[in-house]
Amino acid sequence: MARAGLTTERLVRAGAELADEVGFEQVTVSAVARRFDVKVASLYTHLKSSHDLKTRIALLALEEMADRAAEALAGRSGKDALAAFADVYRDYAHEHPGRYAAAQLRLDPETAAASAGVRHAQMTRAILRGYDLAEPDRTHAVRLLGSVFHGYVSLELGGGFSHSAPDTQETWSRTIDALDALLRNWPARETNG
Amino acid sequence: MARAGLTTERLVRAGAELADEVGFEQVTVSAVARRFDVKVASLYTHLKSSHDLKTRIALLALEEMADRAAEALAGRSGKDALAAFADVYRDYAHEHPGRYAAAQLRLDPETAAASAGVRHAQMTRAILRGYDLAEPDRTHAVRLLGSVFHGYVSLELGGGFSHSAPDTQETWSRTIDALDALLRNWPARETNG
DNA sequence: CGATTTGCCTAAAGGCTTTAGGAAACTTCA
C-alpha cells in the first residue's frame, strides 16, 4: 500500500480546517482520518491522543493570531494600535471560528508558557505604552482589554448579540472608542459616587 | 424492581452538580445514570438526548444567575447596581464553574428566546438607567458590559490571568471602577486623536 | 381488582479512542 504521507503538521492543519468548517467540538481523530482516507489507528503514529490534536490546533491558532497582531501593530501607536490589534482578533474569529474556539482551550501551565499566548500579553502591554498608565493599573488594563476582546468576540460568534440593530460592526467601533477614552482617562482608585 | 424515582428535574440537577465537580465537558448521560445507579437507557425516558441534557443544564444555570442578579439589583442603582450585578456573575462562576460553562452553550434561537437570557439583557438595560445614555449608545453599552463580564470571568476561570500579581480581585474592583467611569463619561462618536 | 400507562431493564447497533502486533514501503549503507 502506498503511504499517505501523513505528518503531525498536516494532521493539525486538517484539524484546523475541519474546526472552521464544522466547529471545534466536532474535531475528532476519526474525522481527520476520514479526511485523509486513512484508518484511524494510523494517526496515532503522529499524535499522542485526541487531546494532543486539539492542543496543537489551539497552539496553531494562537501563533496565527499573534503573527497577524504583530504585523498589525508595526508602525502604529495609540488608538491606531489599539484598533488594529482589536480588529485582528475579531477578524480572525470571523474568518476562523473553529480555530478561534480552539484557542480558548484550557492549556496546562507549561504548554501555555511555551505558547504564543505570551506574545499576546506582551503586545497588549506594548499598546498600553501609548497611554499614561503606571503599574498596577497597567496590568489591570491589560486584563480589561483581554476581557473585552475575548468577551465581545465570543458573544458575537455565539449569537449573543442576535441580529438586532444596531449592527455589531458599529458596536465594535464604539467599543474601541470607549476603550480608548477609558485608557486616556483611567480613573483613580475608589471613584465611588 | 423498585423504581428509582427519576425525573427530568432530578437528572438535570444531578448533571449540574456533576458539571461543577468534574467540568461541563465531562457531563454525559452515562455519568448521570451512574450517579443514580441506574442503567443508561433508563434516562432516555426523561431526556431526549445528550444534547437535551446539556441544554437543560444551561437553562438552569441561566435561571439561577438571573434570580441572583434580580435579587442583587433590588434597591440599588448607579455604580452600586453595576457592582452588585457584576459580582453576581463572578461569584456564580466561581461557585459553579460547571454550570457557568453550561450557560455558555450555544442555544438555538427559539430556546434562547424562551430562556432567562432575556432577563439578563433586561437587567443590564435597567442598570444603564442610572447613567445618561441614549440609544444607540445604550445598546452599545449593554453589549460592552456583557462582553466585559463574560470575558473577564471566562479568562479568569480558564487560568488566563495565571496567579500573578496583582490579584484578580483587585483587577475586578478596578474594572468595575473603570466601567463606571466610562459609563458616566461615554465618548461621543469619532473620538479619534 | 382488572386494565392501562409509565418507568426501568436487557439487547443491540454504531461511533470514537486507544493499544498491540503485523506487513509493506522507505532508507541506509555495504
Place this chain on the structure above:
DNA sequence: TGAAGTTTCCTAAAGCCTTTAGGCAAATCG
C-alpha cells in the same frame, strides 16, 4: 544493488458513550 533496519500504515480488539427497540413490573385509574 540488495540486505538490514526503520517507519508508516493496517487489522484486530477492548472500552466507553449514545440511542433505539422491545419487555416486564410497578404505579395509576376505572
